[in-house]
Amino acid sequence: MVIVMLGPPGAGKGTQCQLLAERLLLPHLATGNLLREAIARKTPLGNLAKPYIDRGELVPDETMVSLVRERFLEPDAKPGAILDGFPRTVEQARALNQMLFELGRKIDRVLYLRIPVEVVLDRIAGRYTCPCCGATYNLTSSPPRMAGRCDRCNGVLVQRSDDRRDVAQRRLEVYEAQTAPVVTFYREQGVLVEIDGAQAVERVLEDELEALGSSALMPDPESTEATWQHR
Numbered sequence: 237m238v239i240v241m242l243g244p245p246g247a248g249k250g251t252q253c254q255l256l257a258e259r260l261l262l263p264h265l266a267t268g269n270l271l272r273e274a275i276a277r278k279t280p281l282g283n284l285a286k287p288y289i290d291r292g293e294l295v296p297d298e299t300m301v302s303l304v305r306e307r308f309l310e311p312d313a314k315p316g317a318i319l320d321g322f323p324r325t326v327e328q329a330r331a332l333n334q335m336l337f338e339l340g341r342k343i344d345r346v347l348y349l350r351i352p353v354e355v356v357l358d359r360i361a362g363r364y365t366c367p368c369c370g371a372t373y374n375l376t377s378s379p380p381r382m383a384g385r386c387d388r389c390n391g392v393l394v395q396r397s398d399d400r401r402d403v404a405q406r407r408l409e410v411y412e413a414q415t416a417p418v419v420t421f422y423r424e425q426g427v428l429v430e431i432d433g434a435q436a437v438e439r440v441l442e443d444e445l446e447a448l449g450s451s452a453l454m455p456d457p458e459s460t461e462a463t464w465q466h467r
């Protein structure tokens with residue numbers, strides 16, 4: 237099963253993708269996380285991406301497409317993946333369709349988290365992530381159990397440098413100009429489901445699971461036991 241999560245920065249894509257990944261046993265493929273890891277390790281990809289991320293601009297399409305292609309070829313992505321932060325341009329969306337076609341797969345659903353821009357700027361300001369495991373928290377909507385510490389691995393939570401208000405503002409402008417057309421692209425393809433992203437985290441998740449429907453969890457016909465297989 238291939239799921240794409242769309243929505244502006246601060247809509248809750250990371251949190252929702254993590255929850256869905258746990259439910260559906262699919263890898264959470266977050267391009268922003270892959271780039272931040274590359275920056276931390278000072279790889280050529282990281283050195284290329286850093287100035288773009290620092291300015292709140294998009295990393296060039298060719299770089300992103302080959303990064304996602306490589307990630308899709310890893311064994312854990314065989315049953316599918318939940319894409320977070322990709323595609324961010326219509327060009328990337330076209331390349332993704334082509335890539336999946338070549339792999340004999342297709343996008344099952346695009347979940348679009350709709351949320352007013354005024355709300356997202358405040359959300360971004362309250363956002364913290366764990367540099368050790370990538371978990372994301374929000375001081376208002378999904379705070380960690382212990383202040384400043386990750387629930388999963390007890391790592392010390394940090395704020396992303398591009399969550400600063402001026403950079404966040406630029407990211408929202410870039411979203412409107414370059415990523416909002418991707419919503420239209422998928423709507424026209426009939427795979428898009430709109431979800432009210434302003435609701436509580438659990439309600440958003442419920443709506444997503446409903447949108448994914450019974451295709452998310454199918455009984456495994458080859459198994460003699462009553463186990464479930466994820467597709």
Ligand code: AMP
Nearest residue numbers: 267268288289293294295300321322324
């Ligand atoms: P995110 O963690 O998804 O908010 O991404 C953080 C930053 O990484 C973005 O502001 C971009 O600079 C860069 N980035 C992540 N995904 C992409 C993508 N698909 N295309 C271009 N740039 C990206």
